[in-house]
Amino acid sequence: MNTTLGSSIPPDTPHAISVSLPTWRDNVGYEEGDKRVVDRMVTGYPRFFIHLSIKKLSTICEQKYAVNNEQCMLFSTKKVAEECRSFIQRRSAILGHPAKARLVDLLICPEDDSDSAVPAPTANGALNGKPKPCPGSIGSTCAELHIVLFPGDAFPVAKEFWQHSGLGISSRFAEKCLSLLPDEVGARAARAAAAAAGERPVTPINQRNGVKFAGRRYNKHYAAVKGRSGGGTRPSSPPLSGSPCSPTFSGFSAALGDADEDLDKDHSVYLEERYGRNLPLSAAAFAKRALKRRVAGVLLCDVPDCQDTAGQEGLTVGPSTRGVQDASEDDVVLYPTGMTAIWNAHQLAMQVLGQEKSVCFGFPYTDTLKILQKWGPGCHFLGHGLDSDIDELEKILEKESAEKPGRRSIVGLFTEFPSNPLLRSANLPRLRQLADKYDFLIIIDETIGNLVNVKVIQYADIVVSSLTKIFSGASNVMGGSLMFNPKGRHYATLKQQLANSFEDLYFEEDAIYMERNSRDFRKRIHAIDKNAEAVCDLLQSRSQAGGYPNAAIKEVFYPKYVTAEHYEHCRVKSSASEDGRAGGYGGLFSLTFTSLAASSGFFDALPCHKGPSLGTNFTLACPFTILAHFTELDWAAEYGVEEGLVRISVGLEDTENLLRAFHTALKAAELKVSSGTS
Structure with a gap:
């Protein structure tokens, strides 16, 4: 068991979700910004701590495109980058320090056939459709990167967007981008970042433990979309099999899967692969289909003997076991984080039912409340989540209805089942009665209860979950899901609105890890x-x-x-x-x-x-x-x-x-x- 301050949890895992803060004093020091703690952290929870690979890629982008003291944040689509820019400008004005932000759209491709891989830009510089596949790159595509540049003193506001929405690029996506760049670009960025921080240079991403990935040339071109772009690629490690856990455990360290390890522990990338890349990256669609079927509870065959078939297109599936049998994989949407699912559920509620307040019922995980407060007209916070709070909710609804006849009192009620950290469970039947009477949505976060232990969709219009947690278990990949209740009053309208606006933001390599982790x-x-x-x-x-x-x-x-x-x-x-x-x-x-x-x-x-x-x-x-x-x-x-x-x-x-x-x-x-x- 590795308890070294600042090390990754699990140990030696490049994309670990947690970080070791082994004492009470360490946790207080982290919150206070104590250098003793902060300087030793090599990773952290991804929405709070920006992964070192993402920081390295950001440094490269800032070196090329920033002016004056600008910093940047990185996203995978132009639409999300525009959301970030809008948030920075709106939120900074509210806080009394108005800041402008600007966008740069970048496409990075392998050297092979790069001319044919770069789509033509539109008049405003946006990509005209998706990039064509580029032979030999990770996942067989180029990397489309959207950069939001803003004044350095606006970074705390930009970080709010990154943290609350969960819409930033993943560390694996950043590594893909870095692997497409020539060696000298990454090395220069690493030296610059280290010099700014007064630290030793970070090892280049295409080099681990002094051993370069061999056998590929790295091209020397990358540029904004308005020009021609290029890059290079590194070969991925060979697929490895094995489960992240076994049926029985003899101690704490065994649960991490570090017993009887027959791989070279000096190669952290191998340990990362060990957590389950059994599928080629070209099978991301297969993995996403399997994930949606697991979340929907429609898989008739999801046991070790036939888990490899879970994503087959023609696989026979059964009625959902989630509590509403008509639910299907088509009612499930995957997102890069659980908080992104909540953010999108809130956006959908406002788009379909109007710009009215929401209700946060019960003391939630912090970012849920922040989303409801910082986007839209705000929310009513009923923080105890007890039956007495439902009494208070009824009074609010009655008062709002009397004061605004003909208008909806609220657009949605968000609650966790049970809540984090007080593990309180709401009276869902009673909340459902109020939702039907006053015509608002109920959005339930089932992350803590999880779909094996509880059935809640029959009381919800939308159920969200952080797949990062027990669904994955291995603590090495992020993910989230949103599921519609096909029996809900606004089901058709919600699905149509989503169809009109949905972008698949879940990076293919993350989906493959998540699919493998979730099989058991x-x-x-x-x-x-x-x-x-x-x-x-x-x-x-x-x-x-x-x-x-x-x-x-x-x-x-x-x-x-x-x-x-x-x-x-x-x-x-x-x-x-x-x-x-x-x-x-x-x-x-x-x-x-x-x-x-x-x-x-x-x-x-x-x-x-x-x-x-x-x-x-x-x-x-x-x-x-x-x-x-x-x-x-x-x-x-x-x-x-x-x-x-x-x-x-x-x-x-x-x-x-x-x-x-x-x-x-x-x-x-x-x-x-x-x-x-x-």
């Missing part, structure tokens, strides 16, 4: 449910809420104990599940403590990985409120999200080993209590 997700979920319930039963018995004397733990937030009647109403029953097993309570829970010292003592002593994210195949803990609400601790506390809250995502380790690990942390926390440390 049902099996993993059942194992994680079992582990989490065992751990939570232990912690509940040693909590103040459970009647334990001189307890260090105040309360265990877990669907089995919190708003249990609402969760049980939607929990999958064994007779209705695909494999005959009842749904569990998920792998996520949170703890509050009787003192901040007990919180930090428990966290520091817990022998597992510590970092952002959840839903990993290995146990992962973080001081959630410190990371998500460091600048608004008092506000979060008003809703029960205390400063000392610790959130834990349980993994696939051996159950007894997990229990021993939590016993160790409990002892450390209880020692703080007995010693009177505050």
Whole structure:
């Protein structure tokens, strides 16, 4: 188990989703910008920490196109870049520091037949259609890159767009672009970035551990779309088989798949490949089709013996197991992140039902609320997510209807089932009744409950999920999904609006990793449910809420104990599940403590990985409120999200080993209590 500050989680994984912040002090230092912490970070959660490959590509673009002190952000389509430019200009004006942004459209192709690969620009410089395939490049296409340039002091505003929307390019997409550039361009950018940061140069992307990828020439041309573009490519590593996890585990490190590794560990790219590139990159369409079928719950055959057929075009599929049998793969849309799915759901709601406020029901993951506040006319925030909040919602709806006769009161209600981090489940039948009465959409984020454990689509118009989490499990790729309820009142209008505006933003290589990772997700979920319930039963018995004397733990937030009647109403029953097993309570829970010292003592002593994210195949803990609400601790506390809250995502380790690990942390926390440390 690698707990080195700033290292990737999983270790030695180039596109890792999490980063090691092993102590309470480290997490506070990260939020405060402490150089001791920040300078050691080689990665981070992708919407918060811009991956080093993306930074390197940004440096190249800034060297070529920036003027004065401009910085840039990178996107895969012109439409998204325009959204970013619009947000920067609108948001900076609201904040009292107006900033202008401009766009550059860039196409990077391999040297082979580059003239035929570059589409003709339109009068305004936009690409006229998609680029033709270029032989030999990654994924058999050129890289279309859209650069948003803005004054350097507007970077925090641009970062808001990157973080909240999740629409930025992925690290794998950045590596594709870098691999198409000549060696000297990347090396020059690396030296410039290192010099600006006062650091050592970053190893060129086409060079690992001093060994260059051989056998290809790198061309020396790349340019904005208004000119001719070119680049080079590096051969990808050979496909490797293997599962990111196995049915049983003997300890924490085994869950990471680093036992019995027969590959050269010096080659991090091989470890990355080990997580499952079983498909050629040309099969991205196959992978995306399989993913949509898994999310829709229509696969009749999704077990090891026939998982390779899941994306075949002519494969026979069955009625959906999601709760609405008419749902199909055509009702599922894939996005590069879960937050992108939420952002698009909000956009759809406003486009179809009008420019009215939304409702955020329950205390959500931070960016959901920020999306509803920063795009459109704003939202009503009912942050406790309890039945008393539904009473308040009814009053709001009645008041809005009386004041605006003939107009819709709200366009949509967004809620998580259950919520993150308090694991509260909303009364969905009652919310559905209000939605039908007042004609607004219900958008449910099922990431925490997940489709194996709960059925919620029958109460929703749209269900969204972060596939980055337990659906993938391997913590090495991002993804999100949006699913329409075919029985919803606005189903046809929503789908038509999406058809008119949809762009496929999910990078093909990311889709292939996600497809491979998700093949055994049902099996993993059942194992994680079992582990989490065992751990939570232990912690509940040693909590103040459970009647334990001189307890260090105040309360265990877990669907089995919190708003249990609402969760049980939607929990999958064994007779209705695909494999005959009842749904569990998920792998996520949170703890509050009787003192901040007990919180930090428990966290520091817990022998597992510590970092952002959840839903990993290995146990992962973080001081959630410190990371998500460091600048608004008092506000979060008003809703029960205390400063000392610790959130834990349980993994696939051996159950007894997990229990021993939590016993160790409990002892450390209880020692703080007995010693009177505050």
